[in-house]
């Protein structure tokens with residue numbers, strides 16, 4: 170997909186390591202009142218404080234009221250993917266908000282599984298029909314960006330988009346390794362444009378008058394948690410082994426979802442970049458100002474106040490990753506995606522190390538940026554692969570090995 174804004178060719182953006190300059194990162198193990206955190210008990214308090222700081226300054230406040238959900242199975246295909254999977258389509262309806270459209274989930278469970286399966290849970294960019302070539306997965310009827318060209322006409326998907334991103338979701342491989350896959354179109358939660366909130370979950374939850382009202386990334390993260398609510402009712406799924414997965418803007422959402430919702434057993438962030446794993450203070454590739462300008466609906470209003478004073482942010486993104494500790498975390502970059510700042514993503518993961526240590530675990534276990542295509546780390550893993558902004562088989566190979574070793 171080519172997105173209209175935010176592309177890497179901007180001449181005014183820094184791609185020169187020598188020009189990054191110096192910056193001081195906030196210490197994840199220091200409370201706002203200056204007290205040093207040395208125990209897990211103190212970290213629990215700091216964790217709460219950090220969640221609040223991210224809510225107040227970056228993503229906005231996730232409404233904490235519980236919402237009544239109704240899960241409706243609309244279709245079950247017992248012989249999906251050539252008989253290797255059971256495919257279920259389930260709509261998550263909001264009982265209190267009958268006007269809201271549901272989140273339409275598609276779930277693939279390996280048929281050979283003898284017990285409940287661990288699952289990768291991730292949103293998709295262009296509708297459930299675009300992650301598979303199966304002709305009986307209904308075409309999404311929701312708003313869809315026209316930036317995907319002729320595959321979308323008048324902001325609606327056409328048949329041409331079927332299977333368009335199947336390459337990014339190698340279902341056969343993932344299922345053969347014993348993992349289920351659960352996905353939904355991110356636009357079901359909120360269509361990705363500045364006024365999109367008017368037809369999404371933010372039209373009924375939150376408070377638009379507040380500078381700390383949640384943004385679209387917060388809404389997508391919330392939607393991932395609602396999908397997890399559903400998976401907890403699904404007998405074929407091991408809901409203690411749900412891996413939050415996301416690419417790019419959806420990776421930012423996966424990071425925030427994993428930080429807030431400790432039911433996610435592990436988190437995989439594919440090129441999540443600015444507002445994801447990449448340090449905000451590092452002047453390289455996309456900047457806070459640029460992301461807030463190109464995508465004014467993604468973060469809370471308060472975040473914009475840092476456009477020209479990033480150094481004053483009370484947090485940085487390594488602390489978001491720290492909120493995922495001690496759970497397994499994979500941060501992945503692509504060398505051809507300098508806009509996401511691979512080194513900044515790596516340093517984000519490095520910055521979470523002290524919290525993994527507090528739990529007696531090794532996170533990345535290194536501070537040396539690895540060579541291309543050389544995955545590193547232990548409970549936290551990282552790679553910078555050859556190639557462009559994308560999700561590839563190489564990425565999945567690493568994620569499956571990571572999941573085999575740390576989640577199963």
Ligand code: GCU
Pocket residue numbers: 172174175176416417418419440441442443455460463508
């Ligand atoms: C733009 C944006 C990035 C984002 C990406 C994507 O490039 O600037 O922050 O990650 O789109 O979602 O693909």
